Amino acid sequence: MSSFSKSESRIAMENLLCDEVWLSSPGTPDLSHESEHYIWKGYGYADLFYTTKEDSEQALVICLKKELSYMPEAGYLDYLQSKNLVFARFRAVQWLIKTCTWLNLSIGTVFNAVNYLDRFLSMSQCHGWKHWMMELLSVACLSIAAKFNETSLPSLDELQMEDLEHCFQPSTIQQMELMVLQALKWRLGSTTSYSYIELITSNYICDINYNLHKELINQVNRTLVKAILDFELVPYPPSVVAVSALWCSLEELVPSSYNAHLTKILKLINQDHEDDIMECRRIMKAWLVHPFYNMKVSEQCSHYYPPSPVTVLLTDRIDMINDCQVDLSVFKMPLAGSNVFKLDRESSGNRKRKKVLRMDCNATEGHDADQQLQQTSIQAGPEAA
Structure with a gap:
């Protein structure tokens, strides 16, 4: 039995969602009034598949080697800014967080869903994103992530119960899933910033007491969820974001000994990323001073999606x-x-x-063929190593 039960790490999101406010319009709900009902089903560090320290260390090496192949395409940040999609992405990620919390899905599911969304967006050549397009993509990415991560799957109707302006037919979502899967080449085992926390804390931060260790993981998870909301952190490798979050959390929770822990952790990361870690840490520290620092995209509300012709x-x-x-x-x-x-x-x-x-x-002339496609259910697909 693991020393950290799943129930003990379910609070990873509570404090974050307490302060979240939907910024898109006056009609959107204020999460602060509902946050007390939200419980996050996260996983403690000891819930890993690895039974020995050697296995865990090897898994960490593998994550570091493959992380770049699961990042968005080069120029993604410029694409978001040039197409006025910064706030669109922010709201999509916010919806993914809230829906995963409401459905009691694992924290890993939301990180994978955001990764799929970012990778798909970075490959798109669309010049005029509309509201329904981003909502359909978000639902499809969450559905795929749930199929990959969860043992008990929510229905497509359940995925659409909260805070969407459009309701999609299951066959439409399934076809969108297929488009996403093909674009990602069925590579779903993403390495995200969350992938590193359990591996690092279980091997390199072992000399603090149980309660403090538990609080450290929860604090880091909260920081990482804020990080996926912040478009400025999108270009950084997941390991850089993870180490930066650990740095901030260690500095806050164990100020007397965080330097010793940090020295061991920094040795794991390519020294070429030292400047990136410093910049990520600067951004994260700014959140402590200005809680809504990463929500400055609200200034772009007036550019949120081109007008829809429908x-x-x-x-x-x-x-x-x-x-x-x-x-x-x-x-x-x-x-x-x-x-x-x-x-x-x-x-x-x-x-x-x-x-x-x-x-x-x-x-259309291909209507019959399209109807046949709509009847095809997406099954679990192969994943490239």
Whole structure:
């Protein structure tokens, strides 16, 4: 039995979500009134698959070697800024965090989902992202991450129960999942900043008491979740972000001995990243002074998505919207062929005032083939080493 039970690390998100405020519009909910109901199902360091220190050290070496191959494409930060997608990404990540918390999914699931979203966005050649596109991508990434990480899966309807303005038909989400999987080449075992915390703390921070060790992991997890919200940290390798979070947490929790721990940890990281670690630490320290430092993207609210050419209706004013055609080729991924799939909009009593899309539908010559594709369920796919 592990010394750190899963229940003991479930508080990793509570303090973060207490202070989170949705910044997109006056109509969005304030999480501070609901945070007391949120519980995070995280994992303690001893819940690893590795039974010996040697195995754990080898796993750390493997993570360091492969982390760059799971990062977004070069120039991703410039793409976000040039396409006015900084706030769009912020809100998508915020939704992923809240939904994972509400559904009691593991903390690793949200980190993987954000990784899939960033990698997909960095490969997209789309010049005009719309609100429904980002929401569909977010749902698809979370669904894939849950399938990869969780033993008990939420339904696609459950994934869409909170804070989305559009409701998508399961077949549409599944086709979006397939597009994401193909873009990522089915490489889902991402190395994220969260991947390092258990490996490092279990091997290199062993001389502090149980309660302090537990609090350290929780503190680092909270810092890392803030980090995935901050677009400025996107270009840095996961190991750099993880070590920076550990540095800040050790400095706060064990000020008398953090230098000794830090010296051991820094030896694990390529010395070429020393400046990057210092810069990441500077950004994280700024959060302590200005809690909403990484939410400065709210200044870009006026640029949040180009105007959509579709008609928006409220579900509490209609009972059912007929099937419409949604052209997924608008995502402009480097894949052959065009994808046109159905988008269904339904209303329900517990989804008051949720917006749905009504889009003009035109028959296409490939309609029969598309219908056949819609009936295909996405199964667990192969993952490249």
